[in-house]
Amino acid sequence: MLLKFPAETVPIQEIPTDYNIKLFIKREDLIHPQISGNKYWKLFYNVNNYLENHPESPYLITFGGAYSNHIAAVSAVGNLAGIPTLGLIRGEELANKWRDNPTLLFAKRNGMNLKFVSREEYRHKEKLTEFLQNEFPHALIIPEGGTNKEAVAGVKMMLNDQTKDFDYLCTAVGTGGTVSGIAEFCEENQKVIGFKVVDDASLENKILELTSMRNLNLIDSCFGGYGKIKDETIRFINDFKEKYGIPLEPVYTGKMMQKVFELIHEGYFPENSRVLCFHTGGLQGIEGANLLLEKQNRNLII
Ligand SMILES: Cc1ncc(COP(=O)(O)O)c(C=O)c1O
Incomplete structure (x- = not known):
């Protein structure tokens, strides 16, 4: 088993608010460096299932954008396990610029082979997948x-007696x-809120294929669009880190946390509600975001 159940669960930290709401964050970002x-x-x-069944010549292939946390994570898995990885990266223009991108540089240093594909090709990922599966x-x-x-089954382990x-x-x-x-594995009386950071109309149907969605509410949290960073988000993230010592990334x-605070302020949660936010990591993306912000002469994420 390459990815193991950690001996200790990650901490759940309280975030004090000025309202009659108990707000907490579960630090899944601390699970692995x-x-x-x-x-x-x-x-x-x-x-784990794949490596168990393919002890000979394993190979991991996946897809992602220029700053993808998933690409970074898969490359790290490849490096840890000593197995080759291939990342199909959206945007041909990155082929000559990947050294300037901290995520792609990290993936390369982990031994990931990067192949840059046009946005049009990337849109037809199913075709690419079919082609690659025939090839490999x-x-x-x-x-x-x-x-x-399998991912949905794994997320079950973010839930425990404390949650x-x-x-x-x-x-x-x-x-x-x-x-x-x-949504699939929480308790029946719990409400799940998904903070949508991507403006994708097909998302609800995709989620419906993965869960019965019985107690799930999706709330738009795009703040200008996927990957777009407004000054107010930078301010929020920097204040949050200063006040609570917890880093957040801007994508x-x-x-999510910015929207949670807006909802608290608007009275969305009934008094005395206990609200738990999952810190889903992705802090590697801050460096790349700061490089873009610097070029735009804007404040950086601290
Ligand atoms: C840091 C971070 N949080 C949340 C998400 C959203 O997760 P999902 O793609 O499963 O909706 C992602 C994307 O994987 C992510 O990188």
Whole structure:
């Protein structure tokens, strides 16, 4: 088993608010230094089951954008296990610029072979997957963001006896695997809120394929669009770190927490609610975000 159940569970920390709400954050970002947050659990069964069945010539292939936390995590898995990895990266223009991108540099240093594909090709990932699976019949091809049924099963391990004690469970939503796992395996009386950071109309249907969604509410938390960073989000993330000592990144967890505070302020949660947010990691993305912000002469994430 390459990815193991950690001996200790990650801490759940209280975030004091000025309201009659009990707010907490579960630090899944601390689970592993390189395969952090939800990535660890989404890859858990995908990788472990595959490696158990393919002891000879294993090969991991996956997809992602220029700053993808998933690409970083899969490359780290490859490095840890000593197995080759291939990352299909969205955007041909990156072929000559990957050295300037901390995520792609990290993946390369982990031994990942990067292949840059046009946005049009990337849009037809199913075709690419079919082609690659024919080409490399023994390879494990992990979908974008690592989201599939195995990922959903792995997310179950983000829940434990302590998480049963909350009325609301909150997580950021990109490809939908994490929120599906939480909705699928939480207690019946718990409400799940997915904070959508991507404006994707097909997301709800994708989530419906992964979970019965019985107690799940999706809330728009795009703040200008996927990967777009507003000044107010930078301010929020920097204040949050200063006040509570907890780092957030600007694409997923920063936007989720910002929206959670907006909801608290608007009175969305009934008085005395116990609200738990999952810190899903992705802090490796801060460096790349800061490089872009610097070019735009804007404040950086501390
Ligand atoms: C840090 C972080 N949080 C949340 C998510 C959203 O997870 P999902 O794609 O399972 O919806 C991602 C994407 O995997 C992520 O990298």
